[in-house]
Amino acid sequence: MLIAALRKELLLQWRSRAQFMAVFVFGAAALLLFSFAVGPVAEMLRQFSAGFLWLGLLLSSTLTLAESFHAEMENRALEGLLLLPANPRALYYGKAIANWLQLILLGIALVPVMVILYDAGTTRVGSLIIVIALGTAGLSAPGTLYAAMTAQVRSKQTLLPLLLFPLIVPALLASVKATSLIILGDPMNQSSAWIILLVAFDAIYWSLCGLLFGRVVEE
Amino acid sequence: MKRNLFWLAIALLAAAVYFGLLVTIGDQYLHADLSLGLPVVARTLVAFLGGLAAVVILLIADDFSNLSRPKALGIAGVVFLLIGSYFGLFVAPPEQFMGETQRIMYVHVPTAWFALVAMTLAFAAAVVFLFGGNHEWDARLEASIEVGVVLAFLLCCQGAIWAKPTWGVWWDWDPRLTTTAVLLFAFLGILALRKFVDDPHRRAMWSAVATIIAYVDVPIVYFSVKWWNSLHQQQSSPNTVSKPFWIPLRANAFGILLLMMAFIMLRSRITALRLKHELAPPPALDEAELGEAV
Amino acid sequence: MNGVVTGGWNFVVAAYSVTGLVLLIYGVTIITRLRDEISRAAKER
Numbered sequence: 318m319l320i321a322a323l324r325k326e327l328l329l330q331w332r333s334r335a336q337f338m339a340v341f342v343f344g345a346a347a348l349l350l351f352s353f354a355v356g357p358v359a360e361m362l363r364q365f366s367a368g369f370l371w372l373g374l375l376l377s378s379t380l381t382l383a384e385s386f387h388a389e390m391e392n393r394a395l396e397g398l399l400l401l402p403a404n405p406r407a408l409y410y411g412k413a414i415a416n417w418l419q420l421i422l423l424g425i426a427l428v429p430v431m432v433i434l435y436d437a438g439t440t441r442v443g444s445l446i447i448v449i450a451l452g453t454a455g456l457s458a459p460g461t462l463y464a465a466m467t468a469q470v471r472s473k474q475t476l477l478p479l480l481l482f483p484l485i486v487p488a489l490l491a492s493v494k495a496t497s498l499i500i501l502g503d504p505m506n507q508s509s510a511w512i513i514l515l516v517a518f519d520a521i522y523w524s525l526c527g528l529l530f531g532r533v534v535e536e
Numbered sequence: 537m538k539r540n541l542f543w544l545a546i547a548l549l550a551a552a553v554y555f556g557l558l559v560t561i562g563d564q565y566l567h568a569d570l571s572l573g574l575p576v577v578a579r580t581l582v583a584f585l586g587g588l589a590a591v592v593i594l595l596i597a598d599d600f601s602n603l604s605r606p607k608a609l610g611i612a613g614v615v616f617l618l619i620g621s622y623f624g625l626f627v628a629p630p631e632q633f634m635g636e637t638q639r640i641m642y643v644h645v646p647t648a649w650f651a652l653v654a655m656t657l658a659f660a661a662a663v664v665f666l667f668g669g670n671h672e673w674d675a676r677l678e679a680s681i682e683v684g685v686v687l688a689f690l691l692c693c694q695g696a697i698w699a700k701p702t703w704g705v706w707w708d709w710d711p712r713l714t715t716t717a718v719l720l721f722a723f724l725g726i727l728a729l730r731k732f733v734d735d736p737h738r739r740a741m742w743s744a745v746a747t748i749i750a751y752v753d754v755p756i757v758y759f760s761v762k763w764w765n766s767l768h769q770q771q772s773s774p775n776t777v778s779k780p781f782w783i784p785l786r787a788n789a790f791g792i793l794l795l796m797m798a799f800i801m802l803r804s805r806i807t808a809l810r811l812k813h814e815l816a817p818p819p820a821l822d823e824a825e826l827g828e829a830v
Numbered sequence: 831m832n833g834v835v836t837g838g839w840n841f842v843v844a845a846y847s848v849t850g851l852v853l854l855i856y857g858v859t860i861i862t863r864l865r866d867e868i869s870r871a872a873k874e875r
Contacts, residue, residue, distance in 0.1 A: 459749060470729075471732055483719075483721040486718050486760070486761075487756045510763060617853075643845060643846060686852065689852070701838050809871050
């Protein structure tokens, strides 16, 4: 049931890949704007590159997450899906995983932009991908839940970030720190603490949101 | 049943005030031993647990029918705050390093305690609602969140006013205060969510879910900010209060406890009245609703 | 930081005033809203 839900989500996302391009351009534009805000001082930009990457990713994620329930809302398909003997939990995890994969791709796509704009390259690509995966997982779990809620109300564009941003502060802090250590160097090996925090955050919210999702979509 | 519970809560509060505050006043100013043989640790425990138990019982026992009880609690709260502030401003001596700014602690620390208590009451109300579906608990949820938001906002203001003379900056990224700021935004978001959802069942369900998610985050935010900050600053916490300073602290604590409960009880009545109106459909609408569902 | 913090009275007064004001204003808004809600409920009956 989960596989079916996931396959459906991935198919939907593949069909709307133009939308992914648009979100990527939005993210890249955000990274550009950050450099204008700070000024063309190469060393400073490099110091803050991890922060800019994750802020850009966070802002873009609100677009991705909001879009993920768009299809359901268009045809009131959300109610239709729930009338099938399908588990709301399968629906949730299918969407959350699909969103997660899309955000990982987005993160990886934004890395070259970061490298060029901020001179923030690194050879530790594997570690970077792991941090991106863990950080975006932290965004996707509560983000998918809140997207389900806010898709059904007015003023959805404001409510989703308003609810999500305070919540994911630990994931943001940890992701930025871990990424920063990868780019700028980690002499005292601090990144393991941040990775553990990310893993804990993801574990807690992937289970909690899955448990509570049924209540969000029940009638 | 409810009436007896209310007086039980009052009795617990009286015991808390006696062992937590009056004994210390007797000790310091009347040179009389009022402790009834109870050692310091036990007295503090009684005061602490008695106060918390009273808060919980008052919340559960409140059936939204009576206005004079919360008002009485509120007035009692104001009295305690006036007594505590008088002691804090004019009687307690200035501290060794913090000077006069120590006096800010006598309002700051109690506000911190009860901002957290209010959020915890909100969490409890959310859980109770999810299990029982009783909209009374949705009313209590909205009230606790709003009161918690006000206390958290107040906490941030007090924190900034304390930080400026002490550290020279308005905000010093202290983990507790930063967590409070994040909490403030999280719960403001939940209040905003409530404004935009018209269906009362959904509104209650969603706020309960959002409250649980936000509250679970509190310790995580605290630890992450603490680690994030620890690499840069090693400061003493604005908190340690030693014995001669107990009286204003505890008097203000009881004051804020009573005022918080008064606010929560009165605020729940507002939501309860609104819910009564929303949950009882006027006869003329029934046909239109049926048409909608088909 | 070593040494005594001086000149704190202004901030102490500010802190206590802010506390009093916020609590007072919030209390007033609650009572006002409650009164409105009660009179609205009474009108319905």
